[in-house]
Amino acid sequence: xxxxxxxxxxxxxxxxxxxxxxxxxxxxxxxxxxxxxxxxxxxxxxxxxxxxxxxxxxxxxxxxxxxxxxxxxxxxxxxxxxxxxxxxxxxxxxxxxxxxxxxxxxxxxxxxxxxxxxxxxxxxxxxxxxxxxxxxxxxxxxxxxxxxxxxxxxxxxxxxxxxxxxxxxxxxxxxxxxxxxxxxxxxxxxxxxxxxxxxxxxxxxxxxxxxxxxxxxxxxxxxxxxxxxxxxxxxxxxxxxxxxxxxxxxxxxxxxxxxxxxxxxxxxxxxxxxxxxxxxxxxxxxxxxxxxxxxxxxxxxxxxxxxxxxxxxxxxxxxxxxxxxxxxxxxxxxxxxxxxxxxxxxxxxxxxxxxxxxxxxxxxxxxxxxxxxxxxxxxxxxxxxxxxxxxxxxxxxxxxxxxxxxxxxxxxxxxxxxxxxxxxxxxxxxxxxxxxxxxxxxxxxxxxxxxxxxxxxxxxxxxxxxxxxxxxxxxxxxxxxxxxxxxxx
Amino acid sequence: xxxxxxxxxxxxxxxxxxxxxxxxxxxxxxxxxxxxxxxxxxxxxxxxxxxxxxxxxxxxxxxxxxxxxxxxxxxxxxxxxxxxxxxxxxxxxxxxxxxxxxxxxxxxxxxxxxxxxxxxxxxxxxxxxxxxxxxxxxxxxxxxxxxxxxxxxxxxxxxxxxxxxxxxxxxx
Numbered sequence: 001x002x003x004x005x006x007x008x009x010x011x012x013x014x015x016x017x018x019x020x021x022x023x024x025x026x027x028x029x030x031x032x033x034x035x036x037x038x039x040x041x042x043x044x045x046x047x048x049x050x051x052x053x054x055x056x057x058x059x060x061x062x063x064x065x066x067x068x069x070x071x072x073x074x075x076x077x078x079x080x081x082x083x084x085x086x087x088x089x090x091x092x093x094x095x096x097x098x099x100x101x102x103x104x105x106x107x108x109x110x111x112x113x114x115x116x117x118x119x120x121x122x123x124x125x126x127x128x129x130x131x132x133x134x135x136x137x138x139x140x141x142x143x144x145x146x147x148x149x150x151x152x153x154x155x156x157x158x159x160x161x162x163x164x165x166x167x168x169x170x171x172x173x174x175x176x177x178x179x180x181x182x183x184x185x186x187x188x189x190x191x192x193x194x195x196x197x198x199x200x201x202x203x204x205x206x207x208x209x210x211x212x213x214x215x216x217x218x219x220x221x222x223x224x225x226x227x228x229x230x231x232x233x234x235x236x237x238x239x240x241x242x243x244x245x246x247x248x249x250x251x252x253x254x255x256x257x258x259x260x261x262x263x264x265x266x267x268x269x270x271x272x273x274x275x276x277x278x279x280x281x282x283x284x285x286x287x288x289x290x291x292x293x294x295x296x297x298x299x300x301x302x303x304x305x306x307x308x309x310x311x312x313x314x315x316x317x318x319x320x321x322x323x324x325x326x327x328x329x330x331x332x333x334x335x336x337x338x339x340x341x342x343x344x345x346x347x348x349x350x351x352x353x354x355x356x357x358x359x360x361x362x363x364x365x366x367x368x369x370x371x372x373x374x375x376x377x378x379x380x381x382x383x384x385x386x387x388x389x390x391x392x393x394x395x396x397x398x399x400x401x402x403x404x405x406x407x408x409x410x411x412x413x414x415x416x417x418x419x420x421x422x423x424x425x426x427x428x429x430x431x432x433x434x435x436x437x438x439x440x441x442x443x444x445x446x447x448x449x450x451x452x453x454x455x456x457x458x459x460x461x462x463x464x465x466x467x468x469x470x471x472x473x474x475x476x477x478x479x480x481x482x483x484x485x486x487x488x489x
Numbered sequence: 490x491x492x493x494x495x496x497x498x499x500x501x502x503x504x505x506x507x508x509x510x511x512x513x514x515x516x517x518x519x520x521x522x523x524x525x526x527x528x529x530x531x532x533x534x535x536x537x538x539x540x541x542x543x544x545x546x547x548x549x550x551x552x553x554x555x556x557x558x559x560x561x562x563x564x565x566x567x568x569x570x571x572x573x574x575x576x577x578x579x580x581x582x583x584x585x586x587x588x589x590x591x592x593x594x595x596x597x598x599x600x601x602x603x604x605x606x607x608x609x610x611x612x613x614x615x616x617x618x619x620x621x622x623x624x625x626x627x628x629x630x631x632x633x634x635x636x637x638x639x640x641x642x643x644x645x646x647x648x649x650x651x652x653x654x655x656x657x658x659x660x661x
Contacts, residue, residue, distance in 0.1 A: 008539075009543060010543070011540060011543045011544045011547050014536070014539050014540035014543050015540050017536050017539075017540070018533070018536045018537050018540050018589060018592075018593075021532065021533055021536055022533055022585055022586075022589060025526075025529045025533060025585055026582060026585065029526065029581050029582065029585075030522045030523050030525070030526060030581075032522055032578065299578075342578075343578055344577065344578055345575055345576075345577070
């Protein structure tokens with residue numbers, strides 16, 4: 001004890017305590033999260049905050065009968081309704097001026113899990129994480145989900161999202177049944193062979209065809225995969241990917257394309273999840289790991305120039321280090337997301353996604369070099385990351401982005417929020433969209449409305465059918481949002 | 490004059506630090522993302538203060554205490570806080586560093602102050618002055634605590650300069 005007391009009298013010892021403590025605090029400093037959504041005190045926004053709007057009220061979804069009453073009353077009173085989950089869409093899809101917003105986040109129960117049939121019935125406000133937690137004890141996993149588990153089921157289906165799986169088709173195709181509150185206030189049980197084809201419009205329908213109350217999703221086994229990573233030249237990717245799909249030993253796949261100045265759009269890293277014929281023996285879902293380190297690295301990359309080169313080198317090293325490691329299907333479908341938080345005042349980070357046919361990829365990337373600059377260090381518009389995903393041909397939904405097997409480029413970009421900066425970003429993204437369309441591609445609709453009406457219509461030729469069906473099924477146009485208002489009405 | 494400033498400067502600093510404390514707390518809470526981080530900021534301050542206290546106590550030549558630098562140092566920290574108009578992403582890291590500097594300097598100052606002849610007199614006076622000052626401040630409506638924090642910072646810098654001049658004159 002006396003020794004300890006003497007030790008505490010030494011300035012060097014006290015100094016060491018300070019140094020150790022601040023190191024611990026620095027490492028565990030919480031990451032500031034974006035403030036957005038229905039919880040804002042005055043105007044409602046979605047994830048980017050770029051389209052603030054005043055709504056009449058927010059109704060927290062509690063039970064089906066109440067929701068039905070709200071929809072029927074809206075039909076009688078000429079009110080407008082929007083549906084919101086976790087609001088990660090970025091183009092005002094979840095609210096409308098002076099409308100009623102139904103907040104589905106509390107509508108999140110797991111209703112039924114059929115272990116033999118491998119299906120789960122779940123309310124639409126549940127997150128993919130809620131579903132994964134329910135599936136884990138049964139050794140089951142989702143067939144298709146997004147690469148992160150933070151979104152609601154209803155939200156993901158409304159944007160017909162996709163993830164890393166390359167074997168089970170589109171997310172919409174994994175839904176066996178759905179309970180829908182239609183725009184006229186009926187509660188309908190809808191199956192895949194439904195003659196009215198509700199699913200065709202509700203999935204990828206951006207909340208314009210009623211409220212998804214619950215869905216029955218197809219499941220598969222929580223297989224154990226081995227991670228295979230590889231470095232490629234962009235020019236090698238088309239043939240590599242075609243072989244990968246044909247060989248059938250890979251369950252999931254994604255890639256990263258360099259946006260660092262020295263290897264700009266020339267280098268890629270591939271991450272495959274290959275079958276092992278084994279299943280998960282341990283009951284655990286991984287939590288967010290290495291968030292602080294990932295954030296520091298990404299923040300460094302955000303600076304552009306040499307630091308972006310360093311960030312790419314670090315990514316390559318990290319990806320190479322996970323080669324040969326084993327991971328379960330559930331864990332491969334729940335990537336970290338907190339490290340991407342970005343809260344700098346006056347600037348915003350947004351996503352865009354472009355799809356091109358697999359065989360157009362090389363030419364497309366070559367032409368893309370004319371649109372975005374290799375070193376955006378001093379530019380207002382910056383591209384931080386491009387992830388490559390596979391989107392299987394979808395002939396099921398109306399506003400389908402994958403008219404054939406497509407390669408998707410998920411782009412994380414940043415720009416200022418002043419009018420001039422937004423105009424500049426809009427101009428670049430419109431040029432990018434033109435290049436995409438020229439290569440037979442499309443762009444994804446859940447994001448901010450940079451594209452023109454004409455670009456929307458060229459990308460989604462079935463929009464007229466979508467608009468006509470909307471008016472037929474929702475004659476009073478009760479279900480509204482800013483996306484509908486801007487592009488379809 | 491020398492005698493007066495020797496007596497009053499430490500009192501001004503001690504009273505000022507206590508009076509500014511509530512405003513500083515409001516600011517610190519505003520920049521802390523969570524209560525945990527808020528508490529950690531305090532812990533960092535305390536550890537650093539213990540370190541600063543022992544640094545002074547272990548000094549061999551206590552006459553050369555460079556106390557004017559301590560005043561200026563604390564003052565600069567408060568002035569810097571006044572310059573932070575909007576929160577930014579790396580602010581929590583910066584605040585942690587400021588807390589350590591502030592703790593270190595205040596610990597050092599306190600250790601020095603306890604060895605001054607006037608310390609016990611100051612202890613009584615400072616309680617009384619703080620009490621009356623806080624009653625006075627309770628009637629002042631503030632929009633942002635950083636206004637007072639900046640003013641106090643400038644006052645401390647002034648005290649530092651005054652102390653430096655006093656020491657120079659004393660040595661001559």
